[in-house]
């Protein structure tokens with residue numbers, strides 16, 4: 001059955017306009033459908049095509065400061081009333097809880113993300129042939145022994161109503177083509193193509209410049225396999241946005257989630273070194289560092305007009321000239337911290353998920369005064385390492401100590417790239433790292449990267465999010481040799 | 487929707503395809519608490535059907551949460567149309583015929599009674615000692631899984647799972663301890679026991695000393711070792727090993743570990759219920775044609791020798807492998823007969839690690855992993871916990887960990903901090919002494 005928003009709206013209204021609502025302080029209902037299609041290739045063998053349709057609703061009620069939540073995949077007038085009763089029964093009789101909500105504007109609106117080609121309108125056979133042709137082009141090179149390819153496409157519909165009168169319908173599309181290359185002789189070398197997950201339609205994949213990138217990738221994987229192993233020590237690092245996005249995500253994105261600051265995730269995802277009182281005060285990095293949260297950014301994976309509490313999303317400063325300005329909020333945690341409004345960072349990953357405070361697109365702003373390009377940045381660095389692409393990542397429970405690898409590492413001497421090195425991980429502490437940021441590249445080096453699968457919450461949820469950055473320069477960062485670590 | 491009705495709809499709509507179908511339903515409750523307050527109370531019921539159509543050697547998979555007859559027919563048609571457009575899968579293997587299995591039960595979740603009992607207890611302990619903050623997560627769930635195919639396979643199981651976890655911190659947030667337990671039956675006594683034990687653990691954190699990074703003799707708890715074993719299971723694919731894409735390359739049949747290392751999987755182990763047949767693609771191998779395959783006790787490492795890796799029927803036939811396994815329904819590392827407390831008494835000098843966290847692969851050649859220690863790092867001297875230590879980032883391969891185990895206790899049901907969150911996975915393993923564990927740098931995190 002299709003996602004019938006007119007019928008669902010009527011079901012929701014019959015609950016929201018009923019006398020049941022007198023039992024509780026606030027209620028919201030969210031209907032959600034996610035259409036997902038995954039295609040996997042291993043070399044030229046089509047391993048799997050998986051189509052998934054997930055559809056249902058949830059009811060969340062607030063009673064005496066406690067949240068009760070119930071969800072079901074059966075959408076009928078009766079099941080909605082049942083879910084409401086279950087949600088109320090979860091919390092009725094509990095001592096007064098901590099939850100209060102900020103007062104927010106009421107919206108009645110529809111927002112449909114415009115994409116050029118909806119991925120679900122493109123025939124599967126066409127996608128298969130296209131991926132196969134890319135695989136063929138890759139496997140022509142003798143240095144590429146294996147290529148694992150996947151294409152993940154998501155079309156998300158959400159209808160949100162609450163007891164204050166908001167009524168919002170939204171549609172979002174995202175896509176992630178992914179190619180991992182392997183050279184296995186003399187030992188395993190891996191290389192990722194530069195495709196990234198984006199909040200766009202099928203056109204992103206169709207227009208991607210594979211013909212330019214594939215010959216370079218074949219050369220790169222050969223050079224990487226022959227590269228010398230890095231000597232551990234302290235280095236200047238020039239980091240490309242294709243690597244820096246993940247460092248921003250882990251060290252700044254997560255540490256500035258106010259629910260983590262308030263210990264909501266202490267049993268699981270962890271907390272943060274940041275504090276509510278640190279807003280306007282806590283030094284996160286050098287004065288070159290300006291970070292914004294933005295759910296309106298074009299093609300951003302977290303971009304949407306209204307969040308999952310019906311709050312209109314916005315752009316806001318997270319770090320300004322190196323100092324913490326704002327934390328990310330939803331209605332509950334904004335209210336607990338004495339703020340007047342949420343900045344629209346609520347998200348639930350499916351109809352059955354309890355909405356959590358999740359990250360907006362969190363991005364490092366480019367240098368406003370000089371449009372420094374790669375060559376300029378290499379010259380400023382003089383000696384050091386230039387890092388491209390993401391690899392492994394890990395950060396501690398309070399977002400201090402982190403360790404990242406990458407896809408490609410170049411040794412740089414006197415402002416010139418002299419060759420590839422390998423087996424490298426950089427290890428630092430969030431504030432030390434961002435304080436060592438000595439130069440930021442210009443607008444022309446800015447790029448938006450991201451992930452489909454940021455994890456948080458119990459039961460755990462995943463969220464898509466983008467991060468933009470220019471090329472940026474950090475001095476004196478600890479570099480490990482991962483072979484010596486074993 | 488039930489499996490009989492699904493079978494009939496499939497027979498009426500399959501056209502010329504072979505098929506198999508999975509019917510899954512689950513009900514669950516979850517309670518999250520933070521800073522000695524309950525922060526969310528959730529109850530949820532979900533179901534879906536997943537249909538795989540196979541036309542010649544071409545495969546299409548489609549699933550839906552809408553179980554109306556009309557929608558299920560649409561889902562069958564969708565999987566058929568995907569198969570029509572797909573290419574032949576070179577690993578095609580005929581479906582498993584005529585097998586039956588049923589250990590399903592009629593149990594339903596008594597969520598209202600259990601939730602109110604748990605919440606009453608939580609409010610009691612929240613108010614006991616205002617100097618500590620209590621955090622945690624409790625979940626109860628019952629999942630029913632049925633599989634049918636077009637050649638007379640019918641398998642059903644019910645997996646109940648109840649898990650309790652709790653974290654206690656002081657109000658200055660300088661001390662933190664965590665424990666968890668799981669069971670196939672609802673049991674609030676497990677939660678009560680966790681709280682009692684945590685108050686003891688908490689005492690160990692009253693003295694804290696700094697320790698420099700380095701390679702140390704450590705004692706890993708079953709939770710910490712469980713996470714490393716879970717991660718190691720991602721490296722166990724036979725095909726990846728043959729293609730030299732895994733740290734297990736060239737290790738099959740070789741003695742890699744001390745002879746007292748025995749690692750196996752056994753879906754019928756008594757400690758916790760596991761799924762005795764292959765359902766989802768949980769291991770990363772592509773088991774499309776093997777869905778429904780019976781699982782049994784199978785060795786992965788026997789007397790230190792790598793005995794079996796994860797594989798498909800297709801690949802085993804092609805390579806003439808005899809000892810491989812379809813998946814790891816759980817992981818069991820054999821221990822000694824020493825109880826935990828006796829085991830600790832014999833340790834002269836080591837660092838005890840309670841949990842590991844944020845574990846990621848760093849080097850796929852060596853299997854090097856990185857991650858953090860969490861919620862309980864203690865110095866053991868002369869068989870006693872003497873003080874607590876700062877957290878560390880570790881860089882360590884799980885293969886080396888198994889190589890470097892020098893002694894262990896008896897095995898316990900483990901609750902891995904990072905990978906213990908799913909009913910699809912469980913680990914039973916001992917406390918163990920590991921030599922030369924690389925604690926690479928200090929983490930200030932609590």
Ligand SMILES: [Zn+2]
Nearest residue numbers: 249254454455
């Ligand atoms: Zn994340």
